[in-house]
Structures are given as structure tokens and as C-alpha cells.
Amino acid sequence: MISKITKYSIFFIFCLNFFAFSEEKIIISGIYNFSPLVFYEKGEAKGLFVDILNYIAKKENWKVQYKFGTWAECYENLQNNEIQILPCIAYSDERAKIFDFTNEYLFLDWGLIYRKKGSEISNIFELSNKKISALKGSIYTKDLKNILEQFGINATIIEKSEYKEVLDSISKGETEAGVCTNVYGSILESDYAVERTEIIFAPTKIRFAVKKDTNSELLTTLDKYFASLKHNQNSIYYEKYREWLEIKTTSKIYQWLTWAFIVLLIVSLILSIFVLMLRLIVKQRTKALAEANKFLKESEQKFRDTFEQAAVGLAHVGIDGKWLRVNQKLCDIVGYSKEELLKLTFQDITYKDDLEIDLEFVNKMLQDEIETYTLEKRYIRKDRSIVWINLTVSMTFDDTNKRYFIAVIEDISDRKKAEFEIKELNEDLEEKVIERTSELEITNEELEATNEELIASNEELIFTNDSLEKTLKELKETQEYLIESEKMVALGQLIAGIAHEINTPLGAIISSNNNQNIVLNDVINKLSNIFLYITDKQKTIFFDLLEKSLKIKYNFSETNWEYKNILIEKLDSFNIKNSMIIADNICDIGIEFDVETYLPLFENKYGEEIIQLIYEIVSSKKANKIIEEASNKAKKVIDALKIYLYKDLKENKIEYDVVSGMETVLTLFYNKTKHGVEVIRNFNTVKKILCYPDKINQVWINIINNALQAMDYKGTLEINIYEKDSHVFVEISNNGQVISNDIKDKIFQPFFTTKKQGEGTGLGLNIVKRVVDEHNGDIEFNSTKEKTTFKVIL
Amino acid sequence: MEELDKRAIICVDDEAIILLSLKQELKTHFRDKFLVETALNADVAFKVIEKLEKSGFKIIIIISDWLMPGMRGDEFLIKINEKYPEIIEILITGQADEQSIKNLIEKINLQHVIRKPWYPNEIINIIEKLLSKVVE
Numbered sequence: 001m002i003s004k005i006t007k008y009s010i011f012f013i014f015c016l017n018f019f020a021f022s023e024e025k026i027i028i029s030g031i032y033n034f035s036p037l038v039f040y041e042k043g044e045a046k047g048l049f050v051d052i053l054n055y056i057a058k059k060e061n062w063k064v065q066y067k068f069g070t071w072a073e074c075y076e077n078l079q080n081n082e083i084q085i086l087p088c089i090a091y092s093d094e095r096a097k098i099f100d101f102t103n104e105y106l107f108l109d110w111g112l113i114y115r116k117k118g119s120e121i122s123n124i125f126e127l128s129n130k131k132i133s134a135l136k137g138s139i140y141t142k143d144l145k146n147i148l149e150q151f152g153i154n155a156t157i158i159e160k161s162e163y164k165e166v167l168d169s170i171s172k173g174e175t176e177a178g179v180c181t182n183v184y185g186s187i188l189e190s191d192y193a194v195e196r197t198e199i200i201f202a203p204t205k206i207r208f209a210v211k212k213d214t215n216s217e218l219l220t221t222l223d224k225y226f227a228s229l230k231h232n233q234n235s236i237y238y239e240k241y242r243e244w245l246e247i248k249t250t251s252k253i254y255q256w257l258t259w260a261f262i263v264l265l266i267v268s269l270i271l272s273i274f275v276l277m278l279r280l281i282v283k284q285r286t287k288a289l290a291e292a293n294k295f296l297k298e299s300e301q302k303f304r305d306t307f308e309q310a311a312v313g314l315a316h317v318g319i320d321g322k323w324l325r326v327n328q329k330l331c332d333i334v335g336y337s338k339e340e341l342l343k344l345t346f347q348d349i350t351y352k353d354d355l356e357i358d359l360e361f362v363n364k365m366l367q368d369e370i371e372t373y374t375l376e377k378r379y380i381r382k383d384r385s386i387v388w389i390n391l392t393v394s395m396t397f398d399d400t401n402k403r404y405f406i407a408v409i410e411d412i413s414d415r416k417k418a419e420f421e422i423k424e425l426n427e428d429l430e431e432k433v434i435e436r437t438s439e440l441e442i443t444n445e446e447l448e449a450t451n452e453e454l455i456a457s458n459e460e461l462i463f464t465n466d467s468l469e470k471t472l473k474e475l476k477e478t479q480e481y482l483i484e485s486e487k488m489v490a491l492g493q494l495i496a497g498i499a500h501e502i503n504t505p506l507g508a509i510i511s512s513n514n515n516q517n518i519v520l521n522d523v524i525n526k527l528s529n530i531f532l533y534i535t536d537k538q539k540t541i542f543f544d545l546l547e548k549s550l551k552i553k554y555n556f557s558e559t560n561w562e563y564k565n566i567l568i569e570k571l572d573s574f575n576i577k578n579s580m581i582i583a584d585n586i587c588d589i590g591i592e593f594d595v596e597t598y599l600p601l602f603e604n605k606y607g608e609e610i611i612q613l614i615y616e617i618v619s620s621k622k623a624n625k626i627i628e629e630a631s632n633k634a635k636k637v638i639d640a641l642k643i644y645l646y647k648d649l650k651e652n653k654i655e656y657d658v659v660s661g662m663e664t665v666l667t668l669f670y671n672k673t674k675h676g677v678e679v680i681r682n683f684n685t686v687k688k689i690l691c692y693p694d695k696i697n698q699v700w701i702n703i704i705n706n707a708l709q710a711m712d713y714k715g716t717l718e719i720n721i722y723e724k725d726s727h728v729f730v731e732i733s734n735n736g737q738v739i740s741n742d743i744k745d746k747i748f749q750p751f752f753t754t755k756k757q758g759e760g761t762g763l764g765l766n767i768v769k770r771v772v773d774e775h776n777g778d779i780e781f782n783s784t785k786e787k788t789t790f791k792v793i794l
Numbered sequence: 795m796e797e798l799d800k801r802a803i804i805c806v807d808d809e810a811i812i813l814l815s816l817k818q819e820l821k822t823h824f825r826d827k828f829l830v831e832t833a834l835n836a837d838v839a840f841k842v843i844e845k846l847e848k849s850g851f852k853i854i855i856i857i858s859d860w861l862m863p864g865m866r867g868d869e870f871l872i873k874i875n876e877k878y879p880e881i882i883e884i885l886i887t888g889q890a891d892e893q894s895i896k897n898l899i900e901k902i903n904l905q906h907v908i909r910k911p912w913y914p915n916e917i918i919n920i921i922e923k924l925l926s927k928v929v930e
Contacts, residue, residue, distance in 0.1 A: 500861065500888035504809050506911035507888070511815035514914035515822050522822075561845050580800070581826040588817075619818050626811045633811075675863050 024063045027218070029053065030074035030083040031066045033162065035187040036244040037107060037206065038088045040068045048244040049087035049106060049208075055236050056225045070161045072137045084215050090139040090204035100212050102219055104226035105205035106237070109181045110265065111140030113199035114189070116170050121177055124151060124199050131156045133169040134179040143202035144179055150276055152283075167192040183245075200265060313389070313409030319366060321345035324404060333389060333411045335381040346407075351378035351386060358391070365395055365405075376412065388416040479770070486698065486763045501637045501671050505630030512623035512630075519616045519623070526613050534606050541601050542610050545591055549618045552590040563592055570595070574602045582608055585615040640667040643697065653690040658721055658728050658794070659683045661693060665700040666719075669708070676714040686723040689794050695771045696794075702764040703732045703790045710788065711736025718787075730792045739783035747781075768792075802829040802851040803921070806839045806870065807859040807886070812910075816857065816917070823918045828854070836865035836873075843878075853881050855921060857908075860887035860894075868898045875902040882924050884908060884917075 031050070033039045038047040045066040057064045067074075067083050077083045079098060090109065091101050113132075115121040121130070124147065134141035136159040148155055160166045163180050170178040171193035180188065185196070208222055229237035307314055313330030315323055322345050331338055334349055350358060354377035361373040372394040378386050390410040397403055531539065564583050571579035586592050589611070601607040643664045666679065673679050707717055711734045720731040739747065746752045748769040768790075772779045778793040803824075805816045813832040820830045829851060833839035843853055856874055860867040871883045883902065885895070888910035898904050906920055 500910070503888035503910035504812060507886075508809070508811035508815040508911075510911045510914065511819050512811075515815070515818045518822055519818075565849070578826045580829055584821075584829060588821075616822075619822070622814060623818060626814055630811050671861075675861060675866075 024061055026063045026065060027057065027085060028065045028067055028083045030077050030086040031068050032071045032074045032088075033164070034071070034088055034181075034184050037183060040066070047088075048240050049206075051240045051244075052106060052226075052229070052237060053085075053087055053208075053222075056222060059225070060221060071135060072161055075137050078209065078211055081211060081214070085208060085210050085218060087208050088206055089209045091207055092139050092142075092204075094142075095139070095209070098212050099209040100214075100216065100219055102208045102226060103223045104230060105207045106226065106230075107183065107206040108203060108262075109183050109206055110203040111143060111179055111201050112182055112185060113144075113197045114167060114170055114178045114180055114185065114194040115197050116173065116176065117193045117195050119176065119195075121197055121199075123197075124148075125153060127155045127177060127199075128153045129155065130177055131158055131175040132177045132179065133158045133160050133166045133175040135159070135163055135166055136161055138179070139204060140179050140181060140202050147201055151279070163188060167194050170194045201269075203262075203265060203269070313407075313411070315407045315409065317346055317393075317405040317407050319362075319403050319405065321347045321362075330409055333381075333387060333409060334379050335383055335385075340382070349379045349381075351380055354378050361393070362405075365393065366403075371395070376416075387411060388413045482763060482767070486702070486767050498637060498641060498668060498671065502634050505634040508630040509627050509634075512626040516620050516623040516627075519620045523613065523616050523620065526609070526616075530606060530609055530613060534610065535604050538601055538604060538606065538610060541597060542614065545589075545594070545598055545614050546617060548594065548597075549589050549591055549614055550621060552618075560587070560592070563587075567592060567595075570599070571602070574599075576602055576608065578608060582611055585611050589615050589618050636667060637670075640664045643693070653692055655688040656691045656693045656696060657688050658686055658696075658730060661697055662700055662719060662721060662730070665697055665704060668701070669704055672708055672713060673717065677708065677711070678716045680716060680718040682718070682720040682722075684722045686721055686728045687726075689728055691775050691794070692771075695774070699768045699771050699792060700730070700732070702768050703792075706764060707732060707734035707736065707788070707790075709736075710734055728794045730794070731789055732792075733787045733789040735787045737788075738785060739781070739788055744783070748779075800829075800849075800851050801827070802831055802846050802853050803855045803857065804831050804833060804839060804842055804846075804853055805857045806833045806836065806862070806867070808834055808862045809859070810834070812859065812886075819917065820921075824921075835862055836870040839870065853878065855882045855884060855924065857884040857886055857917070860885060860889060868894065871898065871904065872902055882906075884920065886910060886912070886917075 029045075031038050031040055031045045034047070036047055038045070038049045040046070045068075050066075053064060056062075067077065069077060074083070074086055075089075078086045086099075088107075089095070089099070089101075091105070095101075113121070113124075113127070121127065127148065132144070132155050134144060134157050141157065141159065145157060147153075158169065158175055160169065163184050166178040166180055167185075167188055169175045177197070178194070182200070189196070208219070210216075210219055226237075229235040232238075307325075308327050310327055310329055313333050314327045315330055316325040318324050323341050326338055326341050328338070331341060334341065336344070336349075346358075347355060354375075358375060358377060361370070361375060364370045365373065372392065374390065374392045376388065376390050378388055381387055388411075390412045392408040392410075394406050395403055396406055534542070564587055567583040567586060568579045571582055576582065583592075586598065591598060598611065601610050643661075662683070666673070666681075704717065711717075715735045716733075718731075718733040720729070720733075722729050743752075743754070747765050749766060752766075753764075769779060772792055772794075775794055779790065780793075781788065781790045783789075803820055805813055805820075807813050807816070813834070817830045817832055820828065824830075829846070831842050831846065833842050839856070839858075846853060856871070858867045858870055862870070865873075867885060867887070871885065874881055874883060883904055884906040885898065885904060886908040887895075895904075895907055899907075906924075908917060908920070
């Protein structure tokens with residue numbers, strides 16, 4: 001089944017192929033005017049090559065379409081595939097790079113030079129400096145250019161796009177000569193006022209061409225036909241050849257002439273090549289000679305230039321010392337002109353002290369002991385001044401084998417001058433060193449003297465230091481005194497309040513004591529009297545109430561008016577006089593609620609007296625209690641004062657409890673704070689610190705005093721004491737006036753105060769700072785609208 | 795008890811020991827001549843005055859401390875002077891602020907200033923003198 005399909009497929013493809021071959025193949029050919037080989041006339045392509053191509057096309061079932069253009073256009077079209085084939089194109093190696101040519105050629109042509117009729121141009125050299133018109137892109141044009149170049153003939157080539165234009169330009173005199181091909185020229189020449197010269201060149205084989213590597217089949221086919229056509233004398237080729245070219249070559253003689261001419265041409269070509277080669281050889285040799293000559297000249301010039309323009313003096317000197325040749329630099333060095341110098345010897349201008357050594361060297365050289373020498377010596381310039389030079393001499397021979405010296409002379413005056421200056425400076429330096437040494441010796445002596453003075457003044461300084469130390473000690477003492485006096489100032493401010501604190505309990509003590517004296521006497525009298533009259537029941541009640549009363553704990557409370565009134569009414573109901581006073585006494589005794597016990601007293605006489613007696617006895621006891629309490633109160637204040645005023649005379653720090661210290665200080669301030677200042681104590685138990693307690697207390701007093709003043713003794717004073725990181729922190733805050741920013745830096749300065757003159761010493765916070773510093777503590781403060789806090793860290 | 799004898803002395807001080815001492819001293823001396831009442835501050839004092847008056851007492855003397863929490867003594871005495879010009883006022887003070895005392899004397903015709911600590915009978919003598927003047 002499969003093989004069947006394959007068979008059909010193959011058959012089908014075969015049919016298609018057959019069909020394709022049977023169809024006309026269209027070939028586009030270029031054509032240009034090159035009569036009689038190819039040309040275009042009345043819309044029809046004609047000529048020998050066209051006939052041959054058409055003949056082959058007919059045989060091969062091709063349809064040839066001709067595309068007309070100039071030679072240059074055709075040439076370009078073939079390159080661009082616009083046309084497949086170009087008949088009638090001369091072969092050249094260069095063209096073979098881009099085109100493939102038929103092996104066979106159909107015509108042999110050559111280039112020739114036309115001149116204007118009557119012109120005398122007859123050989124190639126006469127083309128020199130002439131204008132020559134030629135076809136652009138033509139192989140003959142290119143060849144002519146080569147020939148002209150080879151012969152060194154200078155001519156101007158004017159390129160045209162058609163041969164007709166070439167001949168036209170000659171006949172019009174635009175150019176003096178022109179290039180045309182033999183065959184085409186023979187067609188055209190009769191139409192123009194031109195004539196052939198004897199100059200012929202570049203015989204070429206005219207072939208067909210296709211673009212390189214394309215249409216090779218076409219070329220093969222053409223070659224096959226060409227070979228057979230050329231082989232058969234009776235073929236269409238020869239027929240057409242005769243037809244197109246026999247216009248001129250009607251006879252066999254002409255044909256012979258043609259062949260003879262060709263032979264001649266080849267001979268002349270060989271000859272011209274020979275001539276050309278000869279000319280080339282001559283030219284090359286001439287050129288080599290000229291170059292050698294030029295090189296010599298240049299070398300000579302270079303040498304001359306080198307000699308003349310050298311930056312150093314150069315001279316040839318005869319063995320007798322005569323200057324033979326000198327350069328300008330040397331003349332400049334010695335100040336003579338060349339002419340003057342050439343009349344002198346080197347001995348003439350050498351400084352006499354330097355001559356001997358120079359001559360010694362010269363002799364040595366003449367005896368072949370040395371080959372060269374270098375010497376620094378002096379010349380006497382023409383103006384008699386001396387110039388230092390560095391001379392280097394060697395010896396050589398001239399053409400006649402005579403010896404002479406070559407001298408190189410370098411001006412070293414500047415260097416010599418510098419050397420001299422250095423030497424002078426050196427000498428000067430040495431002098432200076434000596435000078436300075438002696439100066440130093442003097443200075444040294446002076447220094448020793450100064451040193452002694454310094455030792456003396458040092459002793460003085462030690463003395464001054466001692467006195468300064470003394471002063472410092474005094475100052476320290478003053479500081480101590482200042483702290484002490486500040487303490488006194490604070491005390492002065494506190495004393496009024498403290499006095500009150502002491503006066504109050506004192507008042508109570510004095511009053512109670514006096515009262516007790518009176519009462520006691522009274523009680524003893526009354527007791528003995530009253531016991532004579534009162535009933536036994538009353539006696540029992542008396543002792544009962546007395547016992548109870550004395551057991552009542554002393555406690556001050558405000559009068560219970562309601563109950564007092566009830567009591568008064570009850571007493572009134574017994575018709576008791578002075579019910580008011582009795583009720584008051586009962587209340588004062590503190591037995592007011594024990595109505596059932598004391599009311600029976602009033603059933604008999606002397607009830608009032610019995611109550612009075614109990615009151616007095618209780619009063620006496622109360623007085624004792626008041627005295628005790630008042631004394632404690634006074635003692636507390638005195639203790640605080642004592643602590644405050646205590647001055648530790650010992651140098652050593654002692655243990656101090658910040659909380660109890662602060663309590664002491666607050667006691668002193670009690671009178672100032674109790675009316676209007678809320679004191680908030682946030683006291684935590686803290687470790688005891690080693691300090692000078694009187695000084696630390698002073699810190700608290702100064703800060704609290706400032707705080708109270710800042711809030712005008714109204715507001716909240718908050719004190720926090722706590723321990724953190726093994727330091728004791730004390731924060732004292734008040735909600736009074738803010739410490740304004742502009743004085744924040746100054747508050748610890750001594751004698752800075754915001755208080756009126758006389759109110760503050762301005763030392764308070766300064767002492768605080770100093771005391772805190774003395775205890776290696778720290779003090780910070782922060783003041784805001786809400787509160788101002790001083791934080792002391794110990 | 796006769797109506798005429800229903801007289802009272804009021805003591806005002808923020809210190810209880812002072813009040814107790816004063817009361818004892820006055821009661822011991824004057825016995826049933828006067829009722830002696832006490833008040834720890836000005837507010838309480840006004841209440842006491844009110845009660846006593848209701849009960850038909852005539853307040854003859856007010857003895858007041860100077861420094862007290864709340865209304866101060868001088869202020870209190872000025873108010874008393876305005877309301878009860880007939881009450882005799884005695885200032886008792888532990889502090890010697892002479893200028894303030896002078897001002898007060900001028901303002902309320904204060905004639906009696908007792909300084910703490912007072913001497914035995916100092917207050918009694920003053921009151922006796924005052925009473926004799928009143929009787930006259």
C-alpha cells in the first residue's frame with residue numbers, strides 16, 4: 001500500500017518537473033550601445049552578440065528580455081541582480097572578482113586613442129599635459145590610466161558615460177584626445193571630426209558575464225554553444241560576424257590586414273612592455289641614486305647643523321693648537337667672532353695657570369698615552385674676563401691622515417660660581433660656628449647665673465607657697481565660719497517660730513503648775529471639812545467616782561453640748577443651783593455619762609462640793625499630765641535646736657540617719673509649716689551614711705527654707721527619702737515659684753540671691769552645694785510650673 | 795443661778811494643753827462666777843458663742859491665740875469685734891511680731907496682749923481689772 005503511494009508521488013513530481021522544463025525561461029539581459037556588437041535601435045536590441053544570444057535562446061526555449069542602459073548602468077545592474085546576464089563585456093582580473101565570465105569569447109577588441117582631425121598627437125608621450133575624454137568604468141579607460149602612470153605621463157582624464165560623448169568632446173575641442181574601442185570607433189568615427197592615432201593598447205576578449213556565483217548553468221550553456229559555433233566555420237556566428245562587421249571588411253585582404261595588424265599589435269605590445277621595463281629600471285636606479293645623494297646631503301647638513309647649533313662649544317683643533325673649525329656656541333663662550341678665533345690657538349686664550357696641565361694632557365694624547373681627557377679650566381674672553389669651562393678632548397684623523405683634536409667646551413661659570421659661593425658660605429659658616437660657640441659660652445654663663453637666680457626665686461616661691469597654704473587654710477576656716485554663720489542666719493529666721501514652740505508649752509507648764517499648787521492646798525482643806533458633813537452614801541459615791549475619774553485617760557475632746565444640756569436639765573430638776581457649773585465640772589472630770597452613780601450625790605447637801613472636790617483632784621492630776629506633755633514638747637524643740645546648733649569638733653564623719661535628721665529639721669520648721677503648708681513625708685528606711693550631720697542638716701534647712709519662701713508658706717512641701725543603687729536620695733519639692741531659666745546657672749553661686757537686701761545672704765545654696773560636694777554627693781534641681789525639686793544624692 | 799451671773803469666758807487656741815491650763819486656771823480662780831468654754835479654732839469658737847447665747851449666757855471675754863490653723867487670731871478678733879463689740883478681747887501669743895500687734899491694737903482697740911508663757915495670776919489680774927471696770 002505504502003509503496004503504491006510512493007510510486008504515484010514520484011510519478012507526480014516527475015510530471016511537474018517535465019511541465020516546468022517545457023515552460024519558457026525568461027532571461028533578462030542588459031544592453032548598451034556598443035555597435036555593432038550590441039546596441040539598441042528603435043526599441044529593438046541588435047548586434048552580433050544579441051543575434052548569438054537570441055539564437056541560443058531560441059534553441060533553449062528561453063525568452064530574453066533586454067534592459068537598456070548606459071555602460072555604467074548595465075555594469076551596476078549586473079551587480080545588483082537587475083539583469084541576469086550582460087553580453088559584450090571585456091574580461092579583466094578585477095572584474096572576475098565580482099563577475100563570472102564565459103570561457104569562450106566572441107570578439108577581440110582593443111583600445112585606441114582618437115585625436116581631433118588635423119591634430120598632431122601621434123604617440124603616447126604626446127598625451128602629456130593633455131585632456132583626454134574616456135568612458136567611465138571602461139576597461140580601456142583604466143588601462144590607459146595605468147599606461148600613462150607607468151610612463152610618468154601627466155594627463156587629465158575626463159570621464160563620459162557614452163562613447164558618442166567621448167568622440168563628441170574631441171570634435172568640439174573640449175578634449176584634445178579620447179579613448180574608444182577599435183570596433184565601436186569604426187562605427188562612430190565617421191560621424192565626428194576625429195581621426196585615429198597610432199596609439200593602441202589593451203587588446204581584450206569580449207565575453208558574456210553573469211554576477212559571480214549566480215546563473216552558472218546559463219554560462220555553461222552559453223559556453224557549450226560558443227564552442228561549437230566558433231568551431232564550425234559555417235555557423236551562425238561567422239555568418240552574423242560577417243554580416244555585422246563586413247561593412248568594413250568586405251574583402252579577404254582586409255581580413256588579412258586585420259590579422260597582420262593584430263600580429264603587429266602584439267609585437268608592438270611586447271616592445272612597449274620591454275621599453276616600459278627598461279624605463280622602470282632606469283627610473284628605480286635614478287631614484288636610488290637621488291636618495292643616496294639626498295641622504296648624503298642630509299647627513300652633511302645634519303652634521304653641519306649639529307656642529308653649528310650644538311648647545312656646547314665644539315671645535316676642531318690642530319695639533320699645534322690652532323683653531324681649525326669652531327661653532328657659534330664656542331664663539332659665544334669666549335666672546336670672539338669665528339674669524340678672530342680661527343686666527344688664534346687655544347694656548348692664546350687659555351688662562352696661564354691652567355695652560356700647563358692642558359699641555360701635559362695634549363702631549364700625552366699625542367704620544368698615544370691617552371685617548372681622551374676632560375679638564376676644567378679657564379679661558380680669557382676677548383673682553384679679558386675669565387670664563388670657566390669644562391673641556392673634553394679626543395683625537396681623530398682627517399682625509400689626509402693628519403691628526404687633529406675634537407674639543408667639546410662647556411661653559412661652567414654658573415656652576416663654578418655656585419661652588420665658589422658654597423665654599424664662601426662654608427667658610428662663613430665656620431666663622432659663624434666659632435662666633436656662635438663663643439656666644440653660647442657667654443649665654444651659658446648667663447644661664448648659670450639665671451639658674452642661681454631661679455633657685456633663689458624658687459625658694460621665694462616655696463615661701464610664698466607656704467603662705468598661700470596658710471591663706472588657703474584660713475580661707476577654709478572662713479568657709480567653715482561662713483557655713484556656721486549661715487547656720488546662724490537660718491536660726492535667726494527660725495528663732496521666732498521656735499520661741500513660739502517653746503513658749504506655748506512653757507505657758508501651759510507655768511499655768512498648770514501654779515494651778516496645781518492652789519488646788520492641792522484647797523483640796524486638803526476641803527477634804528477634811530467636807531468629810532465631817534457628808535453622808536456615808538455620799539462618801540461611798542465620792543470614792544467610787546474618784547476612783548473611776550482617776551482611771552480615765554487624759555484626752556482632750558470638745559464639749560458635748562447636747563449631753564451637757566440634758567445634764568443641766570436633770571440637775572435643775574433636783575433644784576440644784578449652779579447646774580451649769582456642776583455640769584461643766586462633771587464633763588471636765590469625764591464622768592458625764594455615769595449619771596446613775598453621781599445623781600444620788602445631790603439627794604443630800606454638799607453634792608456640788610463633792611463634785612468640785614473630785615474635779616479639783618482630777619485637775620491636779622491633769623495638770624501633771626499637761627506639764628509632762630508640754631515638757632516633752634519643749635524638749636523636742638530644744639533637742640532639735642541642740643542638734644542643729646551642734647558642731648562636731650572632731651574631724652571624723654559619723655553615722656547619720658537621714659530620716660531622723662530630716663525629722664529634726666522639720667521640727668524646727670514646724671511653726672512655719674503648721675499653718676498653710678501640707679508636709680508630705682515619703683520616708684523610706686535608708687542606710688546610715690557617714691557624714692558631718694550638722695552640715696547635712698544645714699543642707700536640708702537651706703533647701704526647705706528656700707522652698708517655703710518660694711511658696712510663701714502656702715502649699716505642698718513634699719519630701720521623698722529613698723535608697724537606690726546604694727545611694728540615699730533626698731528629694732525636696734515645693735509647688736511655689738518657678739526658678740526662671742536665666743538664673744538657673746547662678747543659683748549655686750555665692751552671694752546670689754533673689755531676696756531683698758538683708759533678707760538673704762545669698763550663701764544658702766552655695767553652702768548646700770559645697771557641703772554636698774564635700775560629701776562626694778550630687779545635687780540636681782528641676783523647676784517646672786508644677787513643682788520645683790532639689791534632689792540630693794549621698 | 796441668777797440670770798446676771800450667767801456669764802462666760804471663751805478661750806481659743808490650737809494647742810489643747812493651753813486650753814486645758816487656761817480653763818483650769820480660770821475655773822479655779824473664778825469658780826462659779828463664769829462658765830469657761832474652750833475652742834480649738836475660730837470656727838468652733840463661733841459655734842460655742844452661738845450655743846452659749848442660746849442658753850442665755852453673756853460672753854464677756856474672749857481670749858484668743860494669734861497663730862492658728864484656718865482663721866488666724868487677729869482675723870478672728872476683728873470679726874468678733876465687728877459682730878460683738880461689747881466682748882472684751884485678749885490676745886495671747888507666743889510670737890512677738892510687734893508690728894502686727896500694733897496694727898491690731900489700732901484696728902480693734904485691743905488693749906490686752908498676753909505673751910506666752912504668762913506669769914501666774916497675770917491673766918487673772920487682767921480679767922479682774924476688766925471686770926471691775928465693767929461693774930463700774
